[in-house]
Amino acid sequence: MSPLIESFVRHFGEMGNRWGINRTVGQMYAYIVLSEAPVNADELSAELSVSRSNVSMGLKELQSWNLVRLQHIAGDRKDYFTAPEDVWEIARTLLNERRKREIDPTLTVMRELLMDKPTDTSERYAQSRIEDMYKLIEMMTHWSDEIQRLSPKQLARMLKLGAGVSKLLS
Amino acid sequence: MSPLIESFVRHFGEMGNRWGINRTVGQMYAYIVLSEAPVNADELSAELSVSRSNVSMGLKELQSWNLVRLQHIAGDRKDYFTAPEDVWEIARTLLNERRKREIDPTLTVMRELLMDKPTDTSERYAQSRIEDMYKLIEMMTHWSDEIQRLSPKQLARMLKLGAGVSKLLS
DNA sequence: ATGCATTTTCACTAATTACTGAAATTACAG
DNA sequence: CTGTAATTTCAGTAATTAGTGAAAATGCAT
Known part of the structure; x- marks a missing residue:
């Protein structure tokens, strides 16, 4: 080699x-x-x-x-x-697989814990923290889902745009 | 507990x-x-x-x-x-630390390998693969850098936008 | 300085994870 | 079918990583 x-x-x-x-x-x-x-x-x-x-x-x-x-x-x-010839395909697969193993189970657990009625102050606080995390992760994964539908070209364009997104948004 | x-x-x-x-x-x-x-x-x-x-x-x-x-x-x-009260701050720290440990060293190695003159066909092919990966990773990290400058509110707006970005782009 | 509470270090043991060789299985050509 | 190449499984072993208790170090109040 x-x-x-x-x-x-x-x-x-x-x-x-x-x-x-x-x-x-x-x-x-x-x-x-x-x-x-x-x-x-x-x-x-x-x-x-x-x-x-x-x-x-x-x-x-x-x-x-x-x-x-x-x-x-x-x-x-x-x-x-x-291996696939398109590196973006490899990256996408990798991201999806990791998410399946690392994120989704966590979301499931969090969702369940949020259903429980809090029994005291500490549980109430814990739930509010879990909720914050849940929302953030959910937003990010949802977003990542949609991004994956972009073609390599659109993707490149978006990546180049970078923080310019914020300008578009405002 | x-x-x-x-x-x-x-x-x-x-x-x-x-x-x-x-x-x-x-x-x-x-x-x-x-x-x-x-x-x-x-x-x-x-x-x-x-x-x-x-x-x-x-x-x-x-x-x-x-x-x-x-x-x-x-x-x-x-x-x-x-722990920080802002979960987005926690996420940001986590992402940065992981990147420091998992991505940056890889980029360095790749950059070095791309400097070498290929000695045969197989090396030429290998380099072209490494270059593809390098470019993709560099784009993604650069983009992630810029995203991190967004305020939590801007971020939420962008995440909600999702693939809608592609419409903005075209 | 001295004594006590707290934290850190480290050599050792426990637990987990990775790797191997031998045996079993599969799968295909004749 | 039968023989053989290729692959997979698996029990045992090696290597790595995590966790502990005892001892050392730190740091602060007196």
Whole structure:
């Protein structure tokens, strides 16, 4: 593996680590993203010096996150994987999956807790805090939903606009 | 601790876990956020059944993340902590801290890798992928920077607008 | 300075998470 | 079907991360 690719793969593994994605899976994904040709499990196992079984687990995880596409190559029995060519699609998938795992369950719990009648002052205060958080998170996710419908071009335009939005608003 | 508060604290601990924040620290923060009065280490230790030393570590971590304010109460030698009253401020801090830890180092690495001259086709392809990612991430962080300057009111207005932005743009 | 309350540090243990190799399963060509 | 390549599962082990208690350090009132 070329040094350039290796540095990126290494770094991505470290980062994955901080994101709750395990190091090996992070490395695997970095490798797949940077590969023009579809990649198979043996290649990952060899290039990243990771056991074949570990690669299998990792691929399963990447598939469950919808981050890779499985494809077959004619005359070859192996499974090959690629990452989407559009990085914005990758980002979108990542954001959605994280939200499903990290935000939605929290909203559900909060919604339930807000239904309870407060029994004392401390509960009343706690609920008001939870409500504030709930509203903020709900606004943000709702907004993110809508943003995702934008085409890459519209998105780029909006991002460039930046805080200019505030001018448009006023 | 009342059941309502306890459920929230428990859940937040679990979630913190998925975010790379450790469970106990997550619980501690949830407890502080829901407390109207400033909280001291002994209270946390007692309410969450966690060793006093562990609380000390956790508070240090929360302070390093700028998520709590230390304050003293007259006639009391203990350190007391509170969370900011504005939830948007908490969110902003959280986003910034995560970015500092998770995004910025990646951008630095990518920038460096993009300076290298590609030595073969695979490196050329890898660089083009890295460049795509770099541009996307840079746009998003730049945009997030500017959004953070909005007042809570402007923010609410923008969030409500949602995809309506696209109409404004065209 | 001395003594006491509080906080921090740190070596150790507990718990969790990641990884492996061997065995089992699947899936396809002949 | 049968044989073989490929993949998956899983029990065991390694590595990492979290949590504790005891001891050290800090800081303040007297």
